[in-house]
Amino acid sequence: MASDIKNAETPVSENDEQVVKRADVEAVNKAEERSLYAPRKKIFPQRAKGKFRTIKWFMMLFTLGIYYITPWIRWDRGEGMPDQAVLIDIAGRRFYFFFIEIWPQEVYYVTGLMIMGGIALFLVTSTAGRMWCGYSCPQTIWTDLFIAVERFFEGDRNARIRLDKSSWSLDKITKRVLKHTVWIIIALLTGGAWVFYFSDAPTLFNQLIHNQASFDAYLWMGLLSTFTYVLGGIAREQVCTYMCPWPRIQAVMMDEETLAVMYRYDRGEPRGPHKKNESWDGRGDCVQCRQCVVVCPMGIDIRDGLQLECIQCSLCIDACNSVMEKIGRPQGLIAYDSLKNFERREKGEENRFRIVRPRTIIYSTILVLVGAIMLYTLLNRSMIDVNILRDRNPLFVQLASGDIRNGYTIKIMNKTTAEQKYIVEVSGINGITLRTEDADEFAADGSPIISVPRDKLRSLKLYVAIPRKELNDDSVDITIKVKQLGGDEEDVQTTTFKGPRT
């Protein structure tokens, strides 16, 4: 069967005097044979060693470190406030990020952050291709981790292929059980870490180990653990190839100057096995060892050119470079390169990496612009927010004196970290008066003073009356001013006042 050839073990070739291992295999997911209607073929990526593999280990350590440590960072916000640096408090409707505290009304900050994230991704993609996919996407990180665990228990590529083909024995069962147990532990730790972002981490940790946490915590832990296990352990490359939209979208951000992991066919072809002391004249540097194929976690052959399946993890670069070293040829037969460089080499020009291009300039400009707007709004964020809602039923009330009265519900949000007193004043029409039952005290001129606890919202009912003779229209504008007592914060809003048709 075809798949047998593809997943053949990779023996050291007999007739090759070089110490290069040669794999007589075809890529599992070879470009010419790709079919949408086909059962999945297993991929057993071989371990790669080299510069990029090291970078990827560090990236894994770094990103997983951020993920696991962040909820445990403390940040003092004063008495009675959560001291978790990053906390999404859904019940309390607050988002805490170090010194920033966001109310649900200010969700546009999160939107801005997401736009920035999106544009940054565009910029990186247009500059150096699928950096995100290859180095920092959670799918890549966790799949890498899961493959590392698999390799630890079941051995490298050949051993795994043998184990997969062997019939069930105690040895096979032991290895498989161990592997899946560790996978499940990793999955649980992943799902477990996620819930800490939504609740005080030490408290929740205590509740979790004493089995006292809320059902929601267990539900989310269960969901995320299941997804981690299924996506990272089992589905792996299928997620990138079939589920993720990003491989399809990113093509439009790339141009001929964009860096991507590429096989330099102009140097490698014609390919073929090479014997020691044989001349390199009239042939390419590719010795057909297929090490790039066996290390590929996506099961493709990079020599087929740019492919949607390629997540540009650079492991084939490492594999190829180590072979080039052994046979004494220059490194970089597979390397980060741009399409334009192929043309340049053909014309006898030097390789160039043009980072400044209209595309990158536009993405950078948008990024800086959005960032500047976000920073400006964040620095000028008001610590008071007032919502005014006019009564609609009844639209207005006529009083015994003939005055017209409107009712307003106003909500004062105190975003500061201390209790504040606010004075409420109305203006805009001669003889306008304000009455409320909810005032804590009154100023000298009779304006109500309302105290709002820190980080809280208080709602109060205002009755505003205007003498009939001052009302020139059935709808006039009035101004409601809420001013912090002994401070600068104030919120002035114009709202409508309705009266009878004249």
Add this chain to the structure above:
Amino acid sequence: MSDLKKEIDDVSGVDTTGHEWDGIKELNTPMPRWWVYTFIVTCIWAFIYQFLYPSWPLITDYYEGYFAETNRDRLNDELDNVAQQRSVTLDKIRSMDLETIRNDNALNTFALAGGKAAFGDNCAPCHGTGAAGFTGYPNLNDDDWLWGGTLEDIYTTISFGIRSTHEETRVNDMPAFLRDELLTKSEIEDVVTYVQSLSDSTITATESGRILFADNCALCHGEDGKGLREFGAPNLTDAITLYVTDRDSMIDIVSNSRKGVMPTWSGRLDEATIKSLALYIHSLGGGE
């Protein structure tokens, strides 16, 4: 797996089932394994489920299942629970006096929410959803009250009603001056002119109108026409009228009288609900 039975299709590389029709062989493309396993699990689940929860209909009854639990029972339990929790607060409202409730922030909030709901259910058909009233049905938002706008007054009005069947009902009786032949048509016109002049300085009343008002109306509406709450007699000098304000309608009211009715709610509504309603209406902006 015996390779003897297997026949691989050359084109697709997939096994055939061995079935052949007119030279066309059927490929063996089984359902995906995950689908099959999920299906098996659901079958097992369904089999177990029938013993755990209500499932089979019987002649007069149904099989209750091991847990004997239904969503309806659960809902009833939850409703009982809510009633249990509320009863503590409702007992407090029942036993405390209105002013004390109003000063207790938590209780007041609870009462206002309950009052608003009860108002929508019981009062809105006549007084409107926003309590703005209609012609003949008073606006409860304004600061003009026929029978008083304190919490106690409102509570009494709701409890016993106006011209209701309750023996303690609020009641008054304005004579139908023309129909009962107490005044003549022209005398009524004079009185109405006088009443209009009370709130409109452009109208000049006749001396006879003033005397007729003092003799016939002042007893209830007061010498100055400002009304008397003990009798539920409206203030005739302010901007608010229960009925229309044009001259013809006023003449009609003096001639034939008006007798609006508000039902008694004591006995129909729970004490706590009536108190909540009083607090709610008091909070609408006109409470005294």
